[in-house]
Amino acid sequence: MAPAPTRGAARALRCGAVGLSTGLLAVLAHAGGGGHLPSLPHLLVFALAIGWTCLPLTDRQLGFGELLSLVGVVQVAAHVFLVVLSHQPRELVPAPAMLLGHALATAIVVVALAGFEQAVFRLAAAVAAVLPRRLSPPLAVAPLRIPIAAHPPQPLAEVLRRRTVPRRGPPLS
Numbered sequence: 001m002a003p004a005p006t007r008g009a010a011r012a013l014r015c016g017a018v019g020l021s022t023g024l025l026a027v028l029a030h031a032g033g034g035g036h037l038p039s040l041p042h043l044l045v046f047a048l049a050i051g052w053t054c055l056p057l058t059d060r061q062l063g064f065g066e067l068l069s070l071v072g073v074v075q076v077a078a079h080v081f082l083v084v085l086s087h088q089p090r091e092l093v094p095a096p097a098m099l100l101g102h103a104l105a106t107a108i109v110v111v112a113l114a115g116f117e118q119a120v121f122r123l124a125a126a127v128a129a130v131l132p133r134r135l136s137p138p139l140a141v142a143p144l145r146i147p148i149a150a151h152p153p154q155p156l157a158e159v160l161r162r163r164t165v166p167r168r169g170p171p172l173s
Helices: 008-032 040-053 055-059 064-086 096-130 156-164
Strands: none
Touching: 008 040, 008 055, 008 064, 008 096, 040 055, 040 064, 064 096
């Protein structure tokens, strides 16, 4: 069976890459725009939440538009999360420098993740091309069982005729 980046460890790796890259660059963009840096546990919880949230999306290869919308939503969520952590509600509307930082972080992450997605799927295709394939069906280990009806089905007219008109023949004496 060919390895698929939409299952198993490869899928977890893809989710981790999305979570870490998006979360870390969102925090760096937020700090670069004049925001406050969160503590490391908060940062790790946020990155894990992003990775866990993207798990349903990684059942197929993500395109550029899907990555752009995912990372854009994460950037907005990161900004709100960091403002709430810093207890500064007046910073909810970002300053122009912070807005520019989040936009640049979004562009960097989307380009990096699009390249990563293509590389992972190309690598999986190359590995699948090298792996041996089963060209014949597996050998039978038991006789083939075919269900056969005990009595062939009879039309309703035949059943009624046999019940209403008995067979005639010589006496049994």
